[in-house]
Amino acid sequence: MRHYIIAIDQSTSATKALLFDEQCKLVDRCDIAHKQYYPQEGYVEHDAEEIYQNTVEAIRQVVDNCELSIVNCQFSLAITNQRETVVVWNKHTGKPIAKAVVWQDTRGAEICRQLREAGKTQMIQEKSGLLIDPSFSASGVKWLLDNIGGAQEAASRGDLLMGTIDTWLVWKLTGGRSFFTDTTNASRTMLFNIHTMDWDDDLLALFGIPRQMMAEVLPCDAVYGETTVEGVFEQPIQIAGVLGDSHGALAGQMCFSEGSGKATYGTGSSIMVNIGEKALPAPEGLVTSVGFSALGRHFYGYEGNIYSTGATLKWMCDQLQLIDSPAKMEAEATSVTDNGGVYIVPAFSGLGAPWWKPDAKAGIVGMTFATTRAHVIRAGLESIAYQIKDLVDVMARAIGGRLQEICADGGPTKNGFLMQYQADLLDTPVVCTDVEDASALGAVLMNGFARKTWTSFDDVTGFRKVTKVIKPAPTDQVQTGYAGWLKAVSRMIEK
Numbered sequence: 001m002r003h004y005i006i007a008i009d010q011s012t013s014a015t016k017a018l019l020f021d022e023q024c025k026l027v028d029r030c031d032i033a034h035k036q037y038y039p040q041e042g043y044v045e046h047d048a049e050e051i052y053q054n055t056v057e058a059i060r061q062v063v064d065n066c067e068l069s070i071v072n073c074q075f076s077l078a079i080t081n082q083r084e085t086v087v088v089w090n091k092h093t094g095k096p097i098a099k100a101v102v103w104q105d106t107r108g109a110e111i112c113r114q115l116r117e118a119g120k121t122q123m124i125q126e127k128s129g130l131l132i133d134p135s136f137s138a139s140g141v142k143w144l145l146d147n148i149g150g151a152q153e154a155a156s157r158g159d160l161l162m163g164t165i166d167t168w169l170v171w172k173l174t175g176g177r178s179f180f181t182d183t184t185n186a187s188r189t190m191l192f193n194i195h196t197m198d199w200d201d202d203l204l205a206l207f208g209i210p211r212q213m214m215a216e217v218l219p220c221d222a223v224y225g226e227t228t229v230e231g232v233f234e235q236p237i238q239i240a241g242v243l244g245d246s247h248g249a250l251a252g253q254m255c256f257s258e259g260s261g262k263a264t265y266g267t268g269s270s271i272m273v274n275i276g277e278k279a280l281p282a283p284e285g286l287v288t289s290v291g292f293s294a295l296g297r298h299f300y301g302y303e304g305n306i307y308s309t310g311a312t313l314k315w316m317c318d319q320l321q322l323i324d325s326p327a328k329m330e331a332e333a334t335s336v337t338d339n340g341g342v343y344i345v346p347a348f349s350g351l352g353a354p355w356w357k358p359d360a361k362a363g364i365v366g367m368t369f370a371t372t373r374a375h376v377i378r379a380g381l382e383s384i385a386y387q388i389k390d391l392v393d394v395m396a397r398a399i400g401g402r403l404q405e406i407c408a409d410g411g412p413t414k415n416g417f418l419m420q421y422q423a424d425l426l427d428t429p430v431v432c433t434d435v436e437d438a439s440a441l442g443a444v445l446m447n448g449f450a451r452k453t454w455t456s457f458d459d460v461t462g463f464r465k466v467t468k469v470i471k472p473a474p475t476d477q478v479q480t481g482y483a484g485w486l487k488a489v490s491r492m493i494e495k
Contacts, residue, residue: 017058101140108139129288178225241447246270248442265410285354304353304391
């Protein structure tokens with residue numbers, strides 16, 4: 001009997017169900033977008049109920065579309081998800097007390113400022129590996145408990161649960177029988193001790209979050225429960241393999257060895273390098289997280305997160321209406337010889353690593369009467385490459401030299417101009433693989449490890465197929481461009 005793995009990739013903008021066979025080949029997929037809520041400045045929210053319903057519908061559609069006989073095939077489910085976005089819900093009713101606080105949300109900035117002023121930076125970083133920042137889950141949960149009527153009392157009574165999106169989906173899919181998260185998502189909450197691999201009582205107390213709200217933490221390659229997916233399957237199937245999306249990409253790009261790294265180009269971007277099985281302090285501007293936990297081992301990673309990369313391109317399409325789709329941007333960007341002195345600093349939700357300026361604002365600088373639409377579009381694409389370079393330079397210094405290569409994944413990797421500009425800026429080869437959805441592939445690998453389909457990393461490394469290697473050809477133009485970028489960032493930070 002053939003086995004198929006449905007990987008749920010629940011991202012910031014959409015929920016994807018991807019059907020893989022046990023050779024890790026993509027058979028079919030279904031994508032369903034969800035609504036973004038911006039109720040006031042600095043607030044970014046999702047409807048957790050909508051995300052769950054979209055998850056069920058995406059699974060239903062991909063199973064219906066693939067024309068496989070459910071009777072003659074076995075299925076299991078894996079999950080990879082947008083990280084830090086957090087849901088608080090009533091465990092009796094199953095209803096969220098408010099919309100999910102998205103990782104881009106900055107309402108927790110004041111809470112974070114107070115903690116920094118109280119001298120908690122070192123303690124939090126030593127325990128969690130993270131810097132104090134509202135992008136991580138803890139301040140969002142505290143804000144909900146402090147501002148939703150009766151929430152703190154309900155939490156103290158044990159009526160409320162909290163979790164990142166993986167926890168919410170597992171709980172809902174299992175009818176509330178499984179309340180679990182994995183080590184990677186836990187390590188992004190600012191409540192998890194990456195040395196003891198458990199929730200930290202000091203951190204929980206700091207944010208006023210009762211331990212009884214917290215899910216049990218499992219390795220990425222564990223079995224999380226069983227589900228019929230609201231009747232899509234007559235018999236329950238296993239949920240096996242869960243990890244955050246950036247960590248999924250690290251595994252999906254087969255970065256199993258110390259010093260290997262990847263760049264995920266999504267709504268935001270994550271640059272992560274595997275630093276081995278010891279949680280080393282991160283260099284300034286970066287954080288240390290659990291890279292992934294599999295086969296009885298915990299691997300850690302240095303990581304830097306950029307808030308707006310693909311989101312910048314979407315903003316230029318949807319809000320500015322400069323162009324119909326990101327797919328058309330390459331031709332427009334290459335229609336001019338340079339950016340004309342124009343820079344976009346996409347601090348729509350502040351600036352992440354290595355700047356960590358949550359109060360920074362976005363801006364377009366350097367425009368003149370000679371500026372054209374093409375210059376602005378090119379500046380938007382270049383802003384992605386510049387932000388990646390900001391992080392890679394810090395990482396390279398931390399490991400004692402430039403990285404050997406960067407494994408790239410995500411939709412923007414299809415843009416030839418962006419990938420070449422990136423390689424030139426970094427003076428490092430950019431390696432693209434045949435798996436556009438590396439996060440989903442990472443979840444599939446964890447699923448297979450959990451079910452003992454594969455029992456070693458060597459069993460799966462052959463599934464990674466390199467499609468192209470973009471070799472760098474650095475020029476004075478790209479270095480001049482980067483110098484201009486640093487000046488533009490300085491202007492936004494100083495405001």
